[in-house]
Amino acid sequence: MKILVCISKTPDTTAKIAFTDNNTKFDTNGVQWIINPYDEWYALVRAIELKEADASNSIHLISVGGSDAEPILRKALALGGDEAIRVNIDIDDSYTIATQIAEVAKSGGYDLILTGKETIDHNGSTLGGMVAELLNLPYISLATKLDMNGSIAHVTREIDGGQELDEVATPVVISAQKGMAEARIPNMRGIMAARTKPLSVVEPVACDALTSTVSFEMPPAKAGVKLVDAENVAELVRLLKEEAKVV
Amino acid sequence: MVLIYLDNINGAIKKSSLEALSYGAAVAKQLGTDAQALVIGDVSSDLSALGQYGVSKVHQLSGVNEFDAQGFARLVADKATEGNASVVVFSHSLSGKALAPRVSVRLKAGLVTGAVALPDTSNGFVVKKSVFSGKAFANVRINSAIKIVSLNPNAFTAVLGAGSAEVVTTAATISSNVKIASVSKSSGARTLTESEIVVSAGRGMKGPENWGMIEELADVLNAGLACSRPVADAHWRPHHEHVGQTGVAIAPNLYIAVGISGAIQHLAGVNRSKTIVVINKDPEAPFFKAADYGIVGDAFEVIPKLTAALKAGS
Numbered sequence: 037m038k039i040l041v042c043i044s045k046t047p048d049t050t051a052k053i054a055f056t057d058n059n060t061k062f063d064t065n066g067v068q069w070i071i072n073p074y075d076e077w078y079a080l081v082r083a084i085e086l087k088e089a090d091a092s093n094s095i096h097l098i099s100v101g102g103s104d105a106e107p108i109l110r111k112a113l114a115l116g117g118d119e120a121i122r123v124n125i126d127i128d129d130s131y132t133i134a135t136q137i138a139e140v141a142k143s144g145g146y147d148l149i150l151t152g153k154e155t156i157d158h159n160g161s162t163l164g165g166m167v168a169e170l171l172n173l174p175y176i177s178l179a180t181k182l183d184m185n186g187s188i189a190h191v192t193r194e195i196d197g198g199q200e201l202d203e204v205a206t207p208v209v210i211s212a213q214k215g216m217a218e219a220r221i222p223n224m225r226g227i228m229a230a231r232t233k234p235l236s237v238v239e240p241v242a243c244d245a246l247t248s249t250v251s252f253e254m255p256p257a258k259a260g261v262k263l264v265d266a267e268n269v270a271e272l273v274r275l276l277k278e279e280a281k282v283v
Numbered sequence: 284m285v286l287i288y289l290d291n292i293n294g295a296i297k298k299s300s301l302e303a304l305s306y307g308a309a310v311a312k313q314l315g316t317d318a319q320a321l322v323i324g325d326v327s328s329d330l331s332a333l334g335q336y337g338v339s340k341v342h343q344l345s346g347v348n349e350f351d352a353q354g355f356a357r358l359v360a361d362k363a364t365e366g367n368a369s370v371v372v373f374s375h376s377l378s379g380k381a382l383a384p385r386v387s388v389r390l391k392a393g394l395v396t397g398a399v400a401l402p403d404t405s406n407g408f409v410v411k412k413s414v415f416s417g418k419a420f421a422n423v424r425i426n427s428a429i430k431i432v433s434l435n436p437n438a439f440t441a442v443l444g445a446g447s448a449e450v451v452t453t454a455a456t457i458s459s460n461v462k463i464a465s466v467s468k469s470s471g472a473r474t475l476t477e478s479e480i481v482v483s484a485g486r487g488m489k490g491p492e493n494w495g496m497i498e499e500l501a502d503v504l505n506a507g508l509a510c511s512r513p514v515a516d517a518h519w520r521p522h523h524e525h526v527g528q529t530g531v532a533i534a535p536n537l538y539i540a541v542g543i544s545g546a547i548q549h550l551a552g553v554n555r556s557k558t559i560v561v562i563n564k565d566p567e568a569p570f571f572k573a574a575d576y577g578i579v580g581d582a583f584e585v586i587p588k589l590t591a592a593l594k595a596g597s
Contacts, residue, residue: 049528049548053418073529130394131387153380156416156528156551160396161375165352165384174460175352177381180522190464194523195350196292196377196477198468204461214515214529215522246393250409250422255554261561261571266580269588272560273596275576280558282480282537283504283593 037092037184037206039083040141041117042151042163043099044072045108049156055252062157062252071108074152076115077219078212082182083150084116085217090184094118098140100133102126106235113230114222120235128158129245134166139241141171147206148189153178153213161211168209176202180215285311285318286368287338288359290378294327298477299374299436301336306401306439307372308337310432313404316369320448321362323355323455324348334448336441341448344455350378354457356385363390363429373433376476383433392429399438399555402430413438416528416551435555436476437534475526478507480537483526483553485511487542487563487582491519496586497541503593509533511543527552542582545570562586 047053047067054063071080080097087093097112097120099105109120123136141149149168154161161177168175180199181192191202191210222230264272276283287307289300304320311318319340320333325348330341344358359382363371371386373379375397387394395410399420403409408430414421425431475481482501488494501508508524515525526533528548534555541562543549550573553559561574564581571577578585 047415049551053415055419077529130384134384134388157414158421159412159414159416159532161380162384162387162394162396165381166388168353169356169385169388175381175385176461177352178377194377195466195468196297196474198466200466201464202461203464214525244426246387246391246425246427247395248424248426250424252414253411253420253422255418255420258573258575261574261577263571263577263579266578266585269578269585270592270596272576272578272589273592276537276558276560277596280537280575282558 037090037147038145039086039093039095039148039150040144040146041075041080041083041095041097041112042137042149043075043080043097043109043112044152044155045069045099045101045105046072046155046157049073059251059253069104069108071112072152072155074154074156074213076112078214078216079150079152080112080115080117081217081220082212083148084220086184087116096121096144096146098123098137100125100127100136109235110230111222113233113235114226115220116226117233119233122235122237123240124237125240127245128249129247130158130160130162131166131246132243134163134170135243136240137163138167138170140238141167147187149207149209151209151211153211164209164211171209173207173209174204175209176204177211178213179210180213182210182212182216284316284366284368285314285370285372286363286366287318287320287372288379288382289320289322290374290376291322291324291326294325296322296326296328296333297374297376299376301441302436302439303372303374303434304333304336304338305441306434307370309401310370310372312337313401314369319366321359323358330450331447334446335443337444337446338448341450343450343452345452346454347457349459349463351457351459351461352381352385354459356382356389358455358457360386360389369429371429371431373431375433375435379433383431387431390429390431391427392431393425393427394431394433395423395425396433397435398432399435402432413555417532417554418551435534437479437536475507475509475524475531475533478533478535480504480506480539481509481526481533481535482506482539482541483509483511483543484514484541485543486513493583494520496590500539500586500590503590507535511549540570541586543570544568545573
């Protein structure tokens with residue numbers, strides 16, 4: 037079975053969020069870049085587990101971005117990917133990104149295409165669904181569990197107030213979230229091996245961006261916390277009722 | 284025409300969908316056109332009453348009651364094309380996340396997810412959305428002829444007016460490649476993203492056996508229950524209660540955090556809450572900086588008192 041895992045580069049979860057160029061660009065100064073946690077902890081690690089269970093499975097990684105996405109792909113290779121593909125275009129528009137991934141996937145013969153449920157910077161939750169529609173494949177979103185039985189994927193996904201177990205024949209696109217797998221740390225052997233694993237760069241296909249980011253803004257600052265004495269809980273109830281008007 | 288897709292759970296229209304409905308009606312007004320809604324499946328409620336939210340027509344596609352993203356996306360896209368829709372609105376809910384990207388591709392229509400405000404249509408079509416896990420907003424321009432927006436739950440208040448919608452019901456069928464083997468729902472649990480009030484607790488509760496007082500507080504407030512990541516990781520509480528950067532992101536009117544220090548990853552999942560109350564015995568807990576109201580005190584003493592005070596006041 038061939039697995040394609042979509043990898044996105046995001047700022048570290050503790051990165052300071054600030055903007056430059058008149059609030060039109062994210063300030064990358066001092067930012068440490070990581071693999072988007074949903075792509076890494078859930079999608080990639082589950083793919084690695086499937087490969088550990090059946091060594092005939094292979095894992096390809098794909099990232100759409102500039103050369104600064106390569107350290108992220110190397111880290112994903114160190115965790116356990118077999119080879120990586122970078123599509124050489126740095127763009128925000130998710131339709132363009134999905135189009136590039138679908139283009140590569142068309143000729144790759146993948147049985148499973150895995151993504152994280154969203155990136156922690158754009159919070160789009162759009163990529164998996166777009167790739168699936170572009171390839172005319174089924175898409176299971178927000179999956180918390182994935183097991184294979186031959187060519188049938190058994191996928192548990194979140195629904196309102198509970199969960200649903202789906203059975204779907206490959207090929208299929210799945211977006212992964214918490215529950216799917218546990219985070220791992222690459223070991224020295226993996227890091228060494230990653231240096232020589234293939235990482236190919238392909239040029240993008242033409243695509244009209246459907247969206248563009250105009251500007252960023254920060255939320256209004258909080259006025260500061262109003263502390264209430266622990267012995268005077270009734271005062272908190274009064275504030276919530278009369279001032280905040282939320283209960 | 285602005286087309287709004289409405290989600291239903293077991294035949295009842297979801298609150299987040301009613302917000303999307305009001306939002307779509309407001310967008311239509313802004314653009315000088317009309318708003319129409321689309322419901323897929325058989326529903327128990329009176330659909331003509333949705334006119335109160337500002338839609339002139341409700342299209343109901345009956346006979347399709349098992350959600351399938353691929354099939355549903357085709358139905359929504361076909362309805363948008365047939366009605367010559369210029370804007371399609373979803374709620375950024377579980378099914379919206381599965382559907383909107385597919386409809387975007389089918390219609391070659393730019394999609395902005397997680398919208399928090401009405402679009403700026405003074406120069407094109409620019410939508411404000413939440414980014415960086417609630418730490419910032421982006422204004423995103425949609426360049427295509429058809430625009431798709433999915434609205435964050437609890438970001439737009441549903442407005443009720445007078446009015447009645449014309450209901451047009453037609454039969455529909457889909458073929459699905461996905462077989463639903465089983466469904467399990469926890470009974471009585473309030474959906475976190477739909478809850479107006481959420482009570483959440485962390486490691487400060489010392490162990491799962493102490494959750495009774497948290498549940499009692501949630502009950503008296505009719506609130507959803509949540510927890511911090513260490514609590515879910517230690518299996519004190521189920522994973523679906525975990526709010527934060529890698530868990531569920533929520534934006535209730537009131538978020539009460541008990542015994543949670545407020546790590547940046549936790550804040551990322553809750554910082555869009557309108558009012559935040561923090562109860563923690565450590566006055567240096569970073570969460571107090573992000574809170575509107577705080578009590579420095581022992582949760583085991585404060586929570587029962589708070590529950591009693593709320594009961595007495597109601």
